[in-house]
Amino acid sequence: MGRTPCCDKSGLKKGPWTAEEDLKLTNYIQVHGPGNWRTLPKNAGLQRCGKSCRLRWTNYLRPDIRRGRFSFEEEETIIQLHGILGNKWSAIAGQLPGRTDNEIKNYWNTHIRKRLLRNGIDPVTHAPRLDLLDLSSIISSTLCNQSLLNVSNLLGTQALLNPQLLSLANTLLSLKQENPEMLMQYLHQNQLNLDPSLQAPIASVCTTTSTVPCCTSMLSQTGLIQATGEGFFSSDKTNFSYPNSQENLTNLTNEFAAQPHYVQCSTNPTVPILSETSKFQSMDGSFDSVRSSAISSPTPLNSSSTFVNSSSTDDERESFSSLLKFEIPEGLDINDFM
């Protein structure tokens, strides 16, 4: 379909609405109801295009608009829904009565997005920005807090900056445990294509003595880690407190990836086993498949125990956003990394 020509721009007013215009529009809609936006401005005596009228009504004048600061519950819902739906602001707004897509979009871009970035979380993928994370803490979490490996030392500083190296480290560690000979063969086959600066640290993986705990193997087999910046998530189920949102969210959730299963590790981390359908969709550092479990997984986003009222400040909400979630793919070809 061809693009709809915008309404006749000649003589039409743009910019902020005046109180008089608001009154005209409100009065007209109260009498005739919304709709037929193209003819509405003329009938209402407004020098505006229908689009502008519709926007003004839906985003500002509608009586059921809920104005004011977003509550923590609303913010929580927005983040979780964004994890599933992405920038589907209207769909997200549908779960937040009284909030408009425009308002949610603005709030996301001006508040939530920035905070996620500050806390090292990619606001697009909801995955941690691994270029900012300390790889050793990730691996340590992977190993159920058994700090048997100092991966930072193993891989050098570059490892802290490259999510692909994280995957590589995982692959190598798994290979080392399960089949050292295959590991050596693997390295031999791929070493020619490695960045020389990475060869030494990677090789050290092969020579470092370590005992690989149970979770390492599980990690490599499942291909997924779920952790916070400071440790693993609790296994508490996500609980939406916003009215009517839970059922709707449940419905939404059912449309997405299968519910992951959870295995309790010795030191109380909860490690979900990703379904076999999970996939590593991007090699450029984005982990899109994380989205699929944003709701269904027992994320710690139910942090009502920490923040109990809607007047919490942005800073107060900071710690909530420090939660991290990411996947590590298995079976990555080393050639794809470099």
Added chain:
DNA sequence: AAATTCCTCAACCGCACTGAC
């Protein structure tokens, strides 16, 4: 106190979709 920078958010723009003809 003035100038500058930063931040917020209402409003606009343009594309996409749907249904009527």
Added chain:
DNA sequence: CGTCAGTGCGGTTGAGGAATT
């Protein structure tokens, strides 16, 4: 089937207020 009007949606802009220098 193609065209067009109506509408919805997401991305972007810019005015104005707040904060900082």
